[in-house]
Amino acid sequence: MISIPLKTAAQIFTLYKAVVLPSRLSHDTFLTYHLDYYFGLAMDQRDYALLTEADLQQFTVGSITICPSRVPLYTTQVLTCEASLFFQGPHSYSLCRKSLLLHHQTQHYSITGRSGCFTSRKSGDNTVSPEKWLDLSCGNALG
Numbered sequence: 267m268i269s270i271p272l273k274t275a276a277q278i279f280t281l282y283k284a285v286v287l288p289s290r291l292s293h294d295t296f297l298t299y300h301l302d303y304y305f306g307l308a309m310d311q312r313d314y315a316l317l318t319e320a321d322l323q324q325f326t327v328g329s330i331t332i333c334p335s336r337v338p339l340y341t342t343q344v345l346t347c348e349a350s351l352f353f354q355g356p357h358s359y360s361l362c363r364k365s366l367l368l369h370h371q372t373q374h375y376s377i378t379g380r381s382g383c384f385t386s387r388k389s390g391d392n393t394v395s396p397e398k399w400l401d402l403s404c405g406n407a408l409g
Contacts, residue, residue: 277339279306279315281322281331284351288367296367299358305348306333313339314349 282305288296303316315337317325325333342349347362349355 277308277313279308281306281317282352284348286351288370291366294369296370297364298367299347299351300363300365301348301351302363303346303348305352307352308339311342313341315339316346316348 284301284305286299286301288298291297303318304322306315306317308314315333317331317333317337321333321337322331325331325337340346340349342353345355345357345361347358350358350361
């Protein structure tokens with residue numbers, strides 16, 4: 267006999283869209299991850315769901331997303347790229363699709379409150395001094 271646990275109560279999930287910044291490997295070579303899913307984590311942090319952009323559009327009504335029971339739930343012990351990145355596990359390098367960015371323009375990021383800001387500049391472009399990158403990235407250029 268096979269025992270299949272079923273969840274009968276509605277669960278509330280917090281939905282995350284992961285943004286993985288490129289990692290510098292050398293002066294102008296970066297590694298970037300490709301993520302295919304939104305990550306929905308249950309309030310008790312024991313289960314999660316993976317939703318595509320199409321799933322999200324199909325299941326969203328107004329500001330609420332209601333998923334049918336056919337959306338699979340995974341325990342947090344099941345290793346996926348998105349779960350490994352979210353929980354900062356050691357397996358994300360082997361689980362995630364990645365690519366190299368050769369001769370890539372560097373990105374300078376900062377987090378200000380709840381929003382992230384950035385600016386781009388070509389490697390070796392010294393027209394903007396490093397101390398002004400943060401201010402330029404958020405639209406507050408210093409004179």
